[in-house]
Amino acid sequence: MDYDTYAVDGAEELGPRVTIREANNVAVDFILRGADLAFANSLRRVILSEIPTIAIDLVEVESNTSVLADEFVCHRLGLIPLNSKDVDDVLYTRDCECDQYCESCSVTLTLHARCTGDDVMKVYARDLVVTGGRVNDQVGNPVITDAKGEGCVIVKLRKGQEIRVKCIAKKGIAKEHAKWMPTAAVGFEYDPHNKLRHLDLWFEEDAKKEWPPTKNADWEDPLQEGEPFNYDAQPDVFYFNVETVGGLPPDVIMQQGIKVLQQKLAAVIQELAGGDERNGDYGDGARSPDGPPPGTAYGADGGYTTPFGVGTGNASAWGGGTTPYGATPYGNSGAGW
Amino acid sequence: MKADLPADRFELFLLGDGEKKVTWALDTRVPNTAIFTFNKEDHTLGNLLSSRLHKYPTIKFSAYIIPHPLKPSFDLRVTTDGSITPRDAIVQACRDVVQDLEVLSREFTKEWELKKITNIGRD
Numbered sequence: 001m002d003y004d005t006y007a008v009d010g011a012e013e014l015g016p017r018v019t020i021r022e023a024n025n026v027a028v029d030f031i032l033r034g035a036d037l038a039f040a041n042s043l044r045r046v047i048l049s050e051i052p053t054i055a056i057d058l059v060e061v062e063s064n065t066s067v068l069a070d071e072f073v074c075h076r077l078g079l080i081p082l083n084s085k086d087v088d089d090v091l092y093t094r095d096c097e098c099d100q101y102c103e104s105c106s107v108t109l110t111l112h113a114r115c116t117g118d119d120v121m122k123v124y125a126r127d128l129v130v131t132g133g134r135v136n137d138q139v140g141n142p143v144i145t146d147a148k149g150e151g152c153v154i155v156k157l158r159k160g161q162e163i164r165v166k167c168i169a170k171k172g173i174a175k176e177h178a179k180w181m182p183t184a185a186v187g188f189e190y191d192p193h194n195k196l197r198h199l200d201l202w203f204e205e206d207a208k209k210e211w212p213p214t215k216n217a218d219w220e221d222p223l224q225e226g227e228p229f230n231y232d233a234q235p236d237v238f239y240f241n242v243e244t245v246g247g248l249p250p251d252v253i254m255q256q257g258i259k260v261l262q263q264k265l266a267a268v269i270q271e272l273a274g275g276d277e278r279n280g281d282y283g284d285g286a287r288s289p290d291g292p293p294p295g296t297a298y299g300a301d302g303g304y305t306t307p308f309g310v311g312t313g314n315a316s317a318w319g320g321g322t323t324p325y326g327a328t329p330y331g332n333s334g335a336g337w
Numbered sequence: 338m339k340a341d342l343p344a345d346r347f348e349l350f351l352l353g354d355g356e357k358k359v360t361w362a363l364d365t366r367v368p369n370t371a372i373f374t375f376n377k378e379d380h381t382l383g384n385l386l387s388s389r390l391h392k393y394p395t396i397k398f399s400a401y402i403i404p405h406p407l408k409p410s411f412d413l414r415v416t417t418d419g420s421i422t423p424r425d426a427i428v429q430a431c432r433d434v435v436q437d438l439e440v441l442s443r444e445f446t447k448e449w450e451l452k453k454i455t456n457i458g459r460d
Contacts, residue, residue, distance in 0.1 A: 015437050015440035015441070015444075016437055016440055016441040016444060018441065018447075018448045019448065020451075023452045023453070023456065024456070030445075032441075035437070036388060037388070038384045038388035038389070039385060039388075039389075039437065041384065042381045042382070042384065042385040045380065045381045046381055050350070050381075094347075094351075173350070175346070175349050175350050176347050176349070176350075177346065251445070251446075255442060255445070255446070258441055258442045258445075261385075261434075261438055262435050262438050264378070264381070265431040265434055265435050265438075266431075266435065268358060268359055268375070268382070268386075268427070268428075269431045269432065269435075270358075271357065271358045271359040272359055272361075272424050272427060272431075273428045
């Protein structure tokens with residue numbers, strides 16, 4: 001019954017380790033070691049599709065005399081990245097007590113532009129104005145990163161044309177619609193020399209010439225001449241590059257991804273370990289000796305805390321605890337660069 | 338086959354009324370075996386749990402299948418050597434992964450803060 005000593009091959013014992021190669025306020029490039037492929041891939045998948053952000057979801061078109069159809073403009077509005085700072089404080093509209101939407105589950109932005117000059121006028125994301133209350137003073141602001149401070153173009157107007165819309169931005173995840181993606185892309189590579197032969201490279205004459213090594217190849221030793229194929233080798237080093245669209249800084253995306261994955265697992269633990277035996281015949285059969293009494297360690301949702309007194313006994317990063325490394329990962333990021 | 342498609346995209350990740358995250362049944366043909374059905378989950382959790390279970394010496398078999406690509410659920414089949422129930426093995430696997438993620442979170446925070454300091458020094 002001693003399943004704590006699984007597959008101890010040195011590296012695994014330490015758990016995952018991270019080396020950040022490059023970081024700034026829009027991207028982080030790091031190496032993940034001491035994890036298996038499934039772990040790394042789950043992390044990648046969860047970052048791509050299950051981190052909550054804010055995006056325009058409902059548009060009331062009051063006037064649109066531009067050349068673009070209402071639906072076209074609405075779609076473009078939806079794709080504009082919005083600041084998702086402390087999005088955990090925003091409720092999902094479906095969980096909110098309000099009838100349709102309210103200040104605690106949405107952010108209202110209005111756009112009103114009319115072209116009066118002879119030149120074609122561009123309407124930018126900066127022209128979206130937040131009206132009404134919201135949970136904090138940044139959430140829902142359009143992300144503007146260009147030097148001129150304009151943001152992306154929404155429509156172009158000719159003389160006399162007008163657009164007046166009211167946009168309701170809501171919280172959601174990318175599994176529902178890609179507009180809620182926190183990242184532009186997540187770079188992911190392992191085994192750059194293809195030592196494990198997970199890839200079967202197509203080639204005309206010479207695969208070596210036609211498939212130039214990536215920059216990650218410098219971090220690993222190439223296959224030696226005449227080195228036999230190692231059938232037992234498992235991927236152990238993963239190269240990540242998480243690039244944000246601007247709504248969330250890259251470190252918050254990472255931490256949120258970890259949190260979402262933990263909540264997924266906690267839900268399974270809650271279902272299987274919590275409460276009474278609901279089905280199956282095991283009854284009071286073998287139970288793990290160190291198993292906690294049913295339904296205690298894990299709350300279904302809300303303030304997630306780790307049940308493990310790991311290491312220094314620090315509070316977990318979620319729910320107001322501080323990390324052992326000075327500032328919390330949230331809130332102050334984006335500054336300092 | 339339009340009737341098979343989810344009516345709304347959020348049906349991919351929100352449990353329906355009265356729907357359970359995990360249901361399971363013993364496999365009567367093979368001892369110490371159970372098949373767990375995870376609702377509103379996909380490869381993210383399926384592969385994570387299945388491959389984690391492979392690391393335990395008490396697990397004889399573990400694999401998952403997504404029965405239909407348009408239906409957001411997967412079946413995880415687990416056989417143990419009898420010293421632990423499949424259910425407890427999964428719970429253990431979940432705990433271990435949560436623990437690993439906690440380590441990852443701390444490691445990342447540590448590295449991030451370090452990087453921040455060196456970046457400021459460089460500017």
